[in-house]
Amino acid sequence: MYLLYSLRLAVQSLWREKWINLLSVLTIAAGLFMITLTFFVVYNIDLATKRLPARFSVMLYLNDGLSEQETGNIVSQLKKNNAVEQARYIAKDKALEELKGVLKNADYILEGVDENPLPASIEIKLKKESVNIASVKKVAAEIKKIKGIAEVEYGEQFLNSIHSIKGMAKAGSLSLIIIMSAGVIFVCYSTIKIAFYRRKEEIETFKLLGATRGFIRAPFVIEGSVLGIFGGIASAAAAFAFYYVLFYKVTATIPILKILVFPFETFPALPVAGLLLGIGGAVIALGRIRFS
Numbered sequence: 001m002y003l004l005y006s007l008r009l010a011v012q013s014l015w016r017e018k019w020i021n022l023l024s025v026l027t028i029a030a031g032l033f034m035i036t037l038t039f040f041v042v043y044n045i046d047l048a049t050k051r052l053p054a055r056f057s058v059m060l061y062l063n064d065g066l067s068e069q070e071t072g073n074i075v076s077q078l079k080k081n082n083a084v085e086q087a088r089y090i091a092k093d094k095a096l097e098e099l100k101g102v103l104k105n106a107d108y109i110l111e112g113v114d115e116n117p118l119p120a121s122i123e124i125k126l127k128k129e130s131v132n133i134a135s136v137k138k139v140a141a142e143i144k145k146i147k148g149i150a151e152v153e154y155g156e157q158f159l160n161s162i163h164s165i166k167g168m169a170k171a172g173s174l175s176l177i178i179i180m181s182a183g184v185i186f187v188c189y190s191t192i193k194i195a196f197y198r199r200k201e202e203i204e205t206f207k208l209l210g211a212t213r214g215f216i217r218a219p220f221v222i223e224g225s226v227l228g229i230f231g232g233i234a235s236a237a238a239a240f241a242f243y244y245v246l247f248y249k250v251t252a253t254i255p256i257l258k259i260l261v262f263p264f265e266t267f268p269a270l271p272v273a274g275l276l277l278g279i280g281g282a283v284i285a286l287g288r289i290r291f292s
């Protein structure tokens with residue numbers, strides 16, 4: 001009975017100030033939608049770095065004139081390294097053949113080249129746990145000591161850039177999520193505080209009748225919850241619209257964007273996040289109001 005009465009008071013208050021509350025819901029939805037977009041970007045950056053080990057390789061260019069036995073010894077030494085998962089020898093002719101395959105639409109680049117300019121090489125794949133800047137540098141340093149290897153190439157600058165981007169994206173997204181969450185809480189806080197002072201006379205009457213603080217506060221907490229939930233639902237609708245436009249319209253024009261993945265778990269999470277932030281804003285507002 002107590003809860004139903006509090007719910008009725010909350011609904012009456014929400015309807016009485018419907019335009020202010022609608023504006024609050026839209027503002028909350030905008031903040032949560034920004035959080036969704038941030039999470040979408042970071043999710044895909046993280047996914048791309050997780051896929052990196054499967055595609056990452058280290059190229060070892062060999063000295064000219066190595067015998068088959070010397071080459072075999074190098075491959076054997078590489079396979080003994082705990083960080084190496086696979087080692088593949090690429091002969092000079094095979095390397096040229098692969099290059100021609102890559103340059104099939106620009107084979108004029110190789111016109112006039114009589115001799116094979118490419119050295120024999122070994123492509124190694126590292127174990128998943130070893131694909132990080134520190135481990136790759138350590139492995140590269142160890143491999144350089146092997147006799148017969150002229151050069152080790154693993155795209156150091158690219159690897160550094162990928163991990164720097166991931167670090168900056170996570171730090172930036174965390175800051176933005178905190179700011180947006182604080183903004184949503186502030187909207188709920190301000191809306192509930194305004195509603196409280198507009199109902200000051202009604203609240204004074206309840207106090208004279210012996211109403212407890214819990215009884216007085218309950219409708220406002222419910223109001224904050226409702227604002228948060230509806231803001232979350234509206235942001236989920238906006239997120240779905242974003243998903244539909246990106247994956248069904250934009251990708252038809254820009255196919256490369258099909259590699260992106262949308263985290264569907266955000267849809268049910270948004271109303272829950274809105275509820276929690278709405279309650280948080282209401283509790284903070286009521287905590288700063290003097291009831292005496």
